Amino acid sequence: MSRFDAVWLDAGGVLVLPDPTVLGPLLAYYGAAAGIERHRRAHYAAMAAKSAQGAEERDWRQYDEAYVRSLDVSEELVDEASRALGRVRIADLWRWPIPESVDALRALGSGGVPLAVVSNASGQVERSLLLSRVCQVGPGPGTPVRCVIDSHVVGVAKPDPAIFDFAAAHFVGVDRRRIAYVGDSVMMDVGGAVAADLHPILIDPYDDHADATFERIHSLADLLA
């Protein structure tokens, strides 16, 4: 079912995206393309820009500017559109389930692969993933996972490898090098996973990181092969 003894996942960009059904109308005012596919693409373009800048988790300015540029907002409106995006893209908006990810997560879970979520979040991520029917600890509407670790709750954030210790407590006896950690941030996720001795995998649907030396996948479904 999997090359790995367990799969741990980032939430934003892997399981859910900032809700394009909210951001579409918000940014269309500034001339942005409003289609869901365009917004999906914009997220990964924006993450790549954020990574290229070496931006820290709290600094989303490059992300917001690259996001609206990816949607063809004209240069004279990039400041205003990206500022609006930065104010509206609150933690609770990371709630739009990525359809292929939800399907792949369900297949991994039903195939017996032990799963966990480790997210830099604001205390909301476990509830959001439940409400979005993506996953939950124990039985429920989504895929059962062993734990959902929220940086705000545990008090340590990626790329600090210490955040992964909270998940590891649910995986006693599993060799960390046989645990994949899938994320969409080079600095936070790949960097954090390397520091934690996990096997890092970047989700890179549009080949924004074609020159990377670490493993990349286009979709979570690639883990099922």
Ligand SMILES: [Mg+2]
């Ligand atoms: Mg992410």
